[in-house]
Amino acid sequence: MVNPKVAAAINEQIKNELESAYLYYAMQAYFANAGFDGMANWMSVQVKEELFHASKFYDYIINRGGQIQLKPIAILKTTWESPLNAFKEALIHEEFITSRINFLMKTAIDENDFASKVLLDWYVNEQVEEESNVTKIIASLVQVKDSGEGLLMIDRELATRVFIMPIPGQGAQPA
Ligand code: FEO
Numbered sequence: 173m174v175n176p177k178v179a180a181a182i183n184e185q186i187k188n189e190l191e192s193a194y195l196y197y198a199m200q201a202y203f204a205n206a207g208f209d210g211m212a213n214w215m216s217v218q219v220k221e222e223l224f225h226a227s228k229f230y231d232y233i234i235n236r237g238g239q240i241q242l243k244p245i246a247i248l249k250t251t252w253e254s255p256l257n258a259f260k261e262a263l264i265h266e267e268f269i270t271s272r273i274n275f276l277m278k279t280a281i282d283e284n285d286f287a288s289k290v291l292l293d294w295y296v297n298e299q300v301e302e303e304s305n306v307t308k309i310i311a312s313l314v315q316v317k318d319s320g321e322g323l324l325m326i327d328r329e330l331a332t333r334v335f336i337m338p339i340p341g342q343g344a345q346p347a
Contacts, residue, residue, distance in 0.1 A: 174238040174288065175283045178279055180241075182233055183242075186243075187243040188272055190245045192269060193222035193223050194248065195248045196215045196222060197219050200212045201250070203215060208323070210326070210327035210330040214333045217334065256310065256313040260310060263306045269302070273296060276292055277289065312326050313326060
């Protein structure tokens, strides 16, 4: 049986992960409408990752005999000033998610819930990857500034991203 305090925090995190998917869906639409199909593709992969993060928590609660409590999810934002502005907001959001994963980890440790700690190890590593991926894109966007050619180059690169379902028990997928 899953620890009730940890289960409550995981249910809250399922909402956060679904909210992340919603945010990146909005960014996908923003990029598609602005003609940046590669960036839209990158965000569409990000949406799938977030849905995976939510479902991994969901399956864990079910497998340990806990109760799923779905909560309302918010539309955080739908438009941005520029690609750089959107990716900067994605990083701020990922830093928030990292703080929530750290809170979950602390709760699991305080409650001596070692099975949840093992699950959360995966998310701690995943957040390192999540923040790093977005930080690299921000660095490229800062470098090209407003150059149309530079933006197109980044867009072409981000068009190559594909979603790879993580293998159970293994770490995060590459960017
Ligand atoms: Fe599920 Fe982007 O963290």
